[in-house]
Amino acid sequence: SQTIHQWPATLVQPVGSPLSLECTVEGTSNPNLYWYRQAAGRGLQLLFYSVGIGQISSEVPQNLSASRPQDRQFILSSKKLLLSDSGFYLCAWGTGPYQPQRFGDGTRLSIL
Amino acid sequence: QKEVEQNSGPLSVPEGAIASLNCTYSDRVSQSFFWYRQYSGKSPELIMSIYSNGDKEDGRFTAQLNKASQYVSLLIRDSQPSDSATYLCAVGSGSARQLTFGSGTQLTVLP
Numbered sequence: 001s002q003t004i005h006q007w008p009a010t011l012v013q014p015v016g017s018p019l020s021l022e023c024t025v026e027g028t029s030n031p032n033l034y035w036y037r038q039a040a041g042r043g044l045q046l047l048f049y050s051v052g053i054g055q056i057s058s059e060v061p062q063n064l065s066a067s068r069p070q071d072r073q074f075i076l077s078s079k080k081l082l083l084s085d086s087g088f089y090l091c092a093w094g095t096g097p098y099q100p101q102r103f104g105d106g107t108r109l110s111i112l
Numbered sequence: 113q114k115e116v117e118q119n120s121g122p123l124s125v126p127e128g129a130i131a132s133l134n135c136t137y138s139d140r141v142s143q144s145f146f147w148y149r150q151y152s153g154k155s156p157e158l159i160m161s162i163y164s165n166g167d168k169e170d171g172r173f174t175a176q177l178n179k180a181s182q183y184v185s186l187l188i189r190d191s192q193p194s195d196s197a198t199y200l201c202a203v204g205s206g207s208a209r210q211l212t213f214g215s216g217t218q219l220t221v222l223p
Contacts, residue, residue, distance in 0.1 A: 032209045043215035044156075044200070051209060090155055097209055098144040098163065100202075103155040 002027035006091045006104030014112050019064075019078040021107050023091030026072065031093040033074040034101060035066055038088040050074060086111045114139045116203050118214035126222050131188040133217050135201030138182070144204035145177055145184045150216065151197045160186060191221045 006023045013019060025031050035047040046059045048066035056066050063082060067075045074091060088108050092101040115138040125131045133147075144163055148156035162168045162175040162184065174187040184203075188195055201214040 034210075044213045046210060049210060094209065098204055100144075100146045100158050100161055101211055102158060106155045108153075 002093070002102070004091060004093055004102060004104040006107060008107055009105060010108045010110075012110045012112060013081050015083055016080050019076070019081055019085070019109070021076040021089055021091075021109075023074045023076075023104055024072055025093045028072070028093070028095065030071060031095060032101075033068060034092040034094070035074065035076045036090040036092065038090060040087070044090070048076070081111050083111050085109065114203070114205060114212045116201055116212045116214040118199075118201050118217045120215060121218040122220055123217055124220045124222055125191050127191060127193060129191050129221075131191045131195065131219055131221070133186040133188075133199050133201075133219065135184045135186075135203075135214055136182055137184070137201075137203045137212070139203070139205045139212075140182065142179075142182075142203045142205045145175070146202040146204075146211065147173075147175060147186045148200040148202060148213075149195075149197045150200060156200055188219075191219075193221045193223050196220050 003026045032051050034049045036044045038044050050056050050068045063078055065077050088106050090106045091104040094101040117136045147160040149159050150156040160175040162177045165177050165179055168175045172189045176185045198216040198218045200216045202211040204211050
C-alpha cells in the first residue's frame with residue numbers, strides 16, 4: 001500500500017533562518033506531489049505541485065521554493081524565513097486527474 | 113477563478129442525529145468531488161469520493177452530488193462525538209491535477 005512520510009512534525013525557527021521540509025512517498029511510481037500551507041483556522045493554500053522529476057509549478061510567488069530531485073521525493077525550502085511563513089505545511093500525493101489527494105501528517109512551523 | 117464554498121459553522125448536532133454538510137462550486141466542468149475530515153491539529157483524511165450525480169453511501173456517510181445545481185453534500189448518520197472535526201470539500205475540474213478546497217465546516221457532535 002502507498003504511504004507518505006513527512007518530517008519533521010514540528011519546527012521552531014528564527015526569522016531569517018533557512019528551511020528545508022522533506023516528503024517522500026512509498027508504494028507508487030510517478031505520483032503527482034503537492035505542498036500546501038494551512039494558516040490557523042483557515043483553508044488549504046496550494047503552494048507548489050509537481051507532475052515529475054524536476055517539474056515544479058508555483059501557485060503562490062513568495063520566498064519559498066520546491067524541488068523534486070527523485071521520483072518520490074518532494075522538498076520545500078526557503079533561504080530566509082519570514083514571520084508570515086508560520087503555519088501547518090502539508091505534503092500530498094495523487095495519481096492523476098479525477099483522483100483524490102492523500103496527505104502526510106504535516107509539519108507545524110513556528111517562526112520566532 | 114474556481115471557487116468552492118462551505119458554511120464555516122460551527123455546526124452542532126446531538127449524538128445520534130444526522131449531520132448535513134453542504135458545499136457549492138463555481139466551475140461547471142468539475143468532474144470529481146471529495147470530502148475530507150480534519151481533526152484539530154491533524155492532517156486531512158479522505159472519507160468520500162463521488163463522481164456521478166446521485167448518492168453514494170459508505171457506512172454512516174452518504175455523499176450527494178447534483179451537478180446541475182453545482183452542489184455536493186455529506187450526510188453523517190447516527191453522529192458520534194468522534195465525528196467532531198472540520199470537514200473539507202474538494203473539487204477537481206477537467207483534466208487538472210489540482211483540487212480546489214473549501215475552507216471547511218466545523219462540526220461538533222454533542223454527547
